[in-house]
Amino acid sequence: MEILVPFATDAPKTRLSPILSAAERQVFARAMLRDVVDAIRAAGHEPRVLATGSLSIDASVTVDERPLDAAVNDALEGHFTEGETAPVDEAVAIVMADLALATPPALERLFTADGDVVFAPGRGGGTNAFVSRHPDFRVDYHGTSYLDHRDIAASIGANVDVVDSFRLATDVDEPTDLVEVLCHGAGRSRSVLEEAGFELETADGRVTVTRPDRVSEAGPDERDQSG
Amino acid sequence: MEILVPFATDAPKTRLSPILSAAERQVFARAMLRDVVDAIRAAGHEPRVLATGSLSIDASVTVDERPLDAAVNDALEGHFTEGETAPVDEAVAIVMADLALATPPALERLFTADGDVVFAPGRGGGTNAFVSRHPDFRVDYHGTSYLDHRDIAASIGANVDVVDSFRLATDVDEPTDLVEVLCHGAGRSRSVLEEAGFELETADGRVTVTRPDRVSEAGPDERDQSG
Structure with missing residues (x-):
């Protein structure tokens, strides 16, 4: 199975800017990517990173500067075009780079499920x-991509299976998502957050994250410039 | 297996008040409860509702006015006390009433997993x-209950298993959670939202819900009084 992990090298994870500086977001995004690559390898596959720019990582990297949809769709087309001389039933998988909770068993459930197209839906329609x-099969990641992707699969007569996984449903985009990394994560992603001083905190019955060692008045980018 | 579904009959789902009136929240909470009861039955079990007040539902109901922890812990103790004359290995399950995405296969994974205690974690440490x-084993639902419950299990020497399910991880508490019901739900919960006019909407790359037939200036409670 060919497995691609798209990764944006420039200004990743902007929705984490309220709590992580630009430099910290770069480090954290790469930590998540490395955790995803490790989990895919532990599930028995060798992934390839599809990056928007050059990237230093112990994995095969293909640079494609285009937006996500164009890069992924070109890769999907290329996979099956090459397949003319290879076994036609070999699969291709696309795994997002911010699935910090992904484990080998969760990925194995995805990779071994039947179906012409098998989805691991993300929260919020992703x-x-x-x-x-x-x-x-082609992708359109804008908006409720899960519903759109089901429609695309139906339009080409592909049968669909869905993997019901909390770990694969949890992409880390926003500050509240860090709760999931600290509760359920491991590896580099969690270490980066712990080393940055993040802790779980309960307020008004809801669990959130806090950085007790930071001055709350200073924005993260200001702090970075002074540090 | 004894299966209990705790349900708060008074003022349920207050965090949905920005988009649902008090009366609507009552209807929606009961719709979710009925969907959960149906899914448990379709998984081959007969649940009992542990309600804080009287409730009209086609299911066995036990009224316990105490807070959640006290009511559930009393039920857990009662289960195993009765077990002195029954098979001691029979299990008891607690399933929250707001798991609107719960399906029989997801619940079967929970009910059939090995482990002295088997958890289906919720988002946000729940x-x-x-x-x-x-x-x-006893419960303490305050704060990061998933981590606390793991500690409690460890303290009594219970071995733990965890079911990795997006459907069981999705409790419906806040307006953004309605996206999940409209994307992945079925049954009464989804019907109630659709009949109330909710639709999916994409804004700034994020998916949310909207009620196009409502005047946005009026709060839901005001609307209810005028209607």
Whole structure:
């Protein structure tokens, strides 16, 4: 199975800017990417990173500067075009780089599920990972991509399976998502947050994250410039 | 397996008040409860509702006015005390009433998993459902209950398993959670939202819900009084 992990090298994870500086977001995004690559390897596959720019990582990297949809759709087309001389039933998978909770067992459930197209939906209508065994399946990640992707699969006559995984549904985009990393994560992603001083905190019955060692008045980017 | 579904009959789902009136929240909370009861039955079990007040529902109801922890812990103790004359290995499960995405397959994974205590974690550090086969396991739902419950299990020597399910991890508490019901839900919960006019909407790359037929200036409670 060919497995691609798209990764934006420039200004990743901007929605975490209220609590992480630009430099910290770069470090954290790369930590999540490395955790995803490790989990895919532990599930028995060798992933390739599809990056928007050059990247230093112990993995095969293909640079494609185009937006996500164009880069992924080109890769999907290329997979099955090359497949003319290879086994036509070999699958291709796309796994997002911010699935900090991904574990080998969760990924194995995705990779081994039947279906021309197998989705791991993300929270908020997203598509966090999928496997395609159909040469005509293409992506459109804008908006409720999970519903759109189901429509695309139906329009090409592909049968669909869905993997019900909290770990694969949890992409880390916003400050509250860090709660999930500190509760359920491991590896580099969690270490980066712990070393940055993040802790779980309960307020008004809801669990959030806090950085007790930081002065709350200073924005993270200001702090970075002074440090 | 004894399966209990705790349900607060008074003022449920207050965090949905920005988009649902008090009367609507009552209807929606009961719709979710009925969907959970149906899913448990379709998984082959007959649940009992542990309600804080009287409730009209086609299911066995036990009224316990105490807070959640006290009511559930009393039920857990009662289960294993009765067990002195029954098979001691019979399990008891607690399933939250707001798991609007729960399906029979997701619940079967929970009910059939090994482990003295089996957790289905919820988003934000919660515990959305669990099975206990250990007479000494007790709950503490405040804060990061998932981590606390793991500690409690460890303190009594219970071995733990965890079910990785997006459907069971999704409790419906806040307006953004309605996105999940409209994307992945079925049954009464989804119907109630659709009949109330909710639709999915994409704004700034994020998916949210909207009620196009409502005047946005009026709060839901005001609307209710005028209607």
